[in-house]
Amino acid sequence: MALGTRTEEKKPSRTDRQPSVIRLFWRSTVGKKAVMAVSGLIMLGYLVAHMMGNLKIFFGADEFNAYGHWLRTMGEPVLHYSWALWLVRVVLLLAVVGHGVAAYQLSRRDIAARPDKYVHRKRRPSYATRTMRWGGIILALFIVWHLLDLTTLTVNENARPGHPYENVVATFSTWYGNVVYIVAMLAVGLHIRHGFWSAAQTLGMGNATRDRVLKTAADGLALLLTAGFLSVPVAVMTGVVS
Amino acid sequence: MKLNLRIWRQKNADTPGAMATYEVDGISSDMSFLEMLDTLNEDLILRGEEPVAFDHDCREGICGACSLVINGDAHGPERTTTCQLHMRSFRDGDTIDVEPWRASAFPVVKDLVVDRSAFDRIIQAGGYISAPTGSAPDAHATPVPKPDADSAFEHAECIGCGACVAACPNGSAMLFTSAKVNHLNVLPQGAPERETRVLDMVAAMDDEGFGGCTLTGECATACPKGIPLPSIAAMNKEWLRATRKVRR
Ligand code: HEM
Ligand code: SF4
Ligand code: FES
Numbered sequence: 001m002a003l004g005t006r007t008e009e010k011k012p013s014r015t016d017r018q019p020s021v022i023r024l025f026w027r028s029t030v031g032k033k034a035v036m037a038v039s040g041l042i043m044l045g046y047l048v049a050h051m052m053g054n055l056k057i058f059f060g061a062d063e064f065n066a067y068g069h070w071l072r073t074m075g076e077p078v079l080h081y082s083w084a085l086w087l088v089r090v091v092l093l094l095a096v097v098g099h100g101v102a103a104y105q106l107s108r109r110d111i112a113a114r115p116d117k118y119v120h121r122k123r124r125p126s127y128a129t130r131t132m133r134w135g136g137i138i139l140a141l142f143i144v145w146h147l148l149d150l151t152t153l154t155v156n157e158n159a160r161p162g163h164p165y166e167n168v169v170a171t172f173s174t175w176y177g178n179v180v181y182i183v184a185m186l187a188v189g190l191h192i193r194h195g196f197w198s199a200a201q202t203l204g205m206g207n208a209t210r211d212r213v214l215k216t217a218a219d220g221l222a223l224l225l226t227a228g229f230l231s232v233p234v235a236v237m238t239g240v241v242s
Numbered sequence: 243m244k245l246n247l248r249i250w251r252q253k254n255a256d257t258p259g260a261m262a263t264y265e266v267d268g269i270s271s272d273m274s275f276l277e278m279l280d281t282l283n284e285d286l287i288l289r290g291e292e293p294v295a296f297d298h299d300c301r302e303g304i305c306g307a308c309s310l311v312i313n314g315d316a317h318g319p320e321r322t323t324t325c326q327l328h329m330r331s332f333r334d335g336d337t338i339d340v341e342p343w344r345a346s347a348f349p350v351v352k353d354l355v356v357d358r359s360a361f362d363r364i365i366q367a368g369g370y371i372s373a374p375t376g377s378a379p380d381a382h383a384t385p386v387p388k389p390d391a392d393s394a395f396e397h398a399e400c401i402g403c404g405a406c407v408a409a410c411p412n413g414s415a416m417l418f419t420s421a422k423v424n425h426l427n428v429l430p431q432g433a434p435e436r437e438t439r440v441l442d443m444v445a446a447m448d449d450e451g452f453g454g455c456t457l458t459g460e461c462a463t464a465c466p467k468g469i470p471l472p473s474i475a476a477m478n479k480e481w482l483r484a485t486r487k488v489r490r
Contacts (some may be wrong), residue, residue: 001362025485027445028481029444029454030454030477030478031481033478034478034482046409109454110411110414110454110456112346112453113347113414113451113453114411117344118311118314118344119341120314121314128456128457128458131414132456157439201457201478202457202475202478204478204481204482205475206475209470209473224299
């Protein structure tokens with residue numbers, strides 16, 4: 001084992017101090033990564049539902065707008081108008097913030113742990129890490145843009161509240177609306193491709209025999225989501241939806 | 243063979259280092275990489291120059307002392323330790339870059355020697371079992387299922403060289419720590435400390451300033467002992483289980 005060792009007094013066992021579960025997770029690289037995995041999977045589940053909801057646009061303005069209205073009445077009469085929707089929004093906000101802060105802190109730590117680069121550079125080995133970091137930043141910016149565009153309608157010039165179908169068509173009638181959206185959906189696909197498989201490893205569900213299945217599932221999910229989300233702007237651009 | 247070497251030279255931890263160029267001649271393809279460096283050092287000593295410092299001990303691939311990044315690869319182009327790498331993997335006239343392990347948790351001591359005592363402190367945190375050390379126990383007293391014994395052996399192969407850390411773009415020690423945790427955690431002998439072991443060793447690993455795992459897999463590619471990447475997932479599973487099991 002290591003030569004030239006300097007041994008120190010053994011500190012009291014860390015488990016002697018009994019931190020709370022939340023602190024235990026957030027303080028540990030393994031625990032923080034688990035927070036990322038769980039929040040990522042929550043967002044992934046949401047994206048699958050969101051993508052399927054978007055496809056309703058192919059059944060016409062009435063059905064799509066009625067669906068948009070149902071999102072607010074769902075849970076009634078047990079819940080008040082919009083409560084269920086707000087519940088989903090709060091969970092998503094927690095997931096996005098938890099995921100983003102953990103990603104930032106872990107990335108800072110990773111970069112600090114390897115300050116000196118090798119003089120002899122190989123092809124960059126960190127393809128997955130870099131696409132996750134850049135992709136994540138693109139996604140964070142897109143989430144803000146997307147909310148301003150189709151939720152608050154702040155940046156959507158021809159938008160009218162309560163008319164989601166027409167607002168979607170308005171978004172994809174501008175070149176920048178299409179470009180922003182297409183880039184973001186490709187980023188989502190790449191992020192999920194590595195992210196889904198990673199989350200399985202982080203949560204201890206990966207093993208040698210299951211690896212093929214997990215990788216195929218990740219590819220399938222990524223492809224399905226990207227294709228499903230992209231079908232909408234493509235349909236508007238080609239005039240299928242107008 | 244005649245070779246051009248570019249070697250990291252650094253006087254001590256406080257002095258900045260740089261690559262220096264050397265030529266060696268008369269290298270046989272049967273020499274090990276370390277014997278090639280011995281040849282260079284003999285030349286340097288005869289010329290009155292400071293020999294290149296590098297770690298080595300067993301020179302048979304079992305101690306984990308040798309630790310060189312050769313042309314950007316930890317332990318060089320073959321999947322073995324530096325001491326078991328032979329010069330037949332190179333060609334006459336090649337230029338070879340030799341650098342130390344790079345990670346903030348492995349500071350350079352001199353030239354190609356780094357301080358890997360961070361690994362020892364991870365082991366101290368839980369890489370042991372509590373067992374009475376009297377007379378040897380009966381070999382069959384504690385039955386171990388064959389798959390568990392195989393898994394323990396596979397992980398016990400880790401020689402603590404640190405190539406996984408050197409290869410990882412995040413300077414992460416997850417593969418090493420997972421090898422040590424899994425080795426003992428699958429065995430009945432390791433069961434009494436199963437939860438505290440993984441919690442304490444992961445906490446010690448974090449305290450040493452190693453990076454986190456982004457699952458790029460460079461560690462498992464570099465590991466001379468073939469510790470596989472799924473070992474990290476297995477350790478994550480142990481860690482998550484321990485957070486539920488440990489009494490607080
Ligand atoms: C706020 C925007 C986002 C940022 C900044 C971000 C950033 C990152 C980064 C840097 C990683 C890799 C972390 C590492 O390997 O250490 C990651 C992993 C992941 N991301 Fe995101 N991401 C974002 C949004 C999303 C979304 C919308 C989803 C939903 C599909 C998602 C799902 C995942 C999953 C499942 C992982 C794998 C977690 C793991 O490795 O255990 N992320 N994210
Ligand atoms: S896991 Fe492999 S590369 Fe890492 S210290 Fe052990 S033997 Fe060396
Ligand atoms: S010198 Fe012992 S493993 Fe290389």
